[in-house]
Amino acid sequence: MLTAGTGVYAGTQLQEIKAYLNGNIQLKYNGTPIQARDEKGNAVLPITYNGTTYLPVRAVADVMGVAVSYDAKTSTVELGEKAEGVAIAKDFKDMYYTKDPAQTTYLGKDYKEAFFDNAGSKRSSSFMLYPKGKYQKLYLQVAAVGEDIDNFFVNDSEKDVKLKTDTIAVKDGLKTIEVDITGVNELFVNADLKSSGAMFVPLTTSYYK
Incomplete structure (x- = not known):
């Protein structure tokens, strides 16, 4: 997401964009500052693209107390309870x-x-x-x-x-x-x-x- 130019990767729905990791954005939950982290515990930053700020879904889900997982076979992010047990x-x-x-x-x-x-x-x-x-x-x-x-x-x-x-x-x-x-x-x-x-x-x- 940090590359310049546009285009679509062959055979996928991925599109190249120019975006920025935004270290100026501070996150708070119920008034308390939080640090967004990935599943390995590493700190991650919000991304700004075309005037819109995007937050990492796993970090937000963890803070909100909602389970999150990714199904690579169907390219699906699942939040909360699964459709099937x-x-x-x-x-x-x-x-x-x-x-x-x-x-x-x-x-x-x-x-x-x-x-x-x-x-x-x-x-x-x-x-x-x-x-x-x-x-x-x-x-x-x-x-x-x-x-x-x-x-x-x-x-x-x-x-x-x-x-x-x-x-x-x-x-x-x-x-x-x-x-x-x-x-x-x-x-x-x-x-x-x-x-x-x-x-x-x-x-x-x-x-x-």
Whole structure:
């Protein structure tokens, strides 16, 4: 955007323009000065072109508390919740991850992939998720098996901040827990299980948006 002249790159919708990085523009949000930054944390400047100032969309979205991501395949910038959910099964890793139909089936339905902790002792059961700041919400399905779960929570792992606390009763069946995960890179999901209790999380129907 700093090059002179005009023209269109072959096979694309990109058009060369002459624009300026404008270090004179100061940004404030609710009266408080802010520094626009890219996804790597580097400071970025507004751009001025033909009398109009353009702000970096990621920096503005971060300040406003709105998730932002870019789909390179469709050249689409997405703000807020995605049009379609993205299952947490992708790249999920944990010792209690299973594809065994005997363990992925709950109330007669086979969910194909699941987190199923039935270790059989009083314990804390947990796993990590990595939304990487791309999503607005997490819709997590959880079922208590055998015994109620009295203490369940989801933490922002990097900031050590609780985003959601809940209880899950056996009678609830699959309970959908909605969590605001705007700007969150890592999630720690934990439940305190009783010795005769287990936790079932279907990974194919739990999703980010």
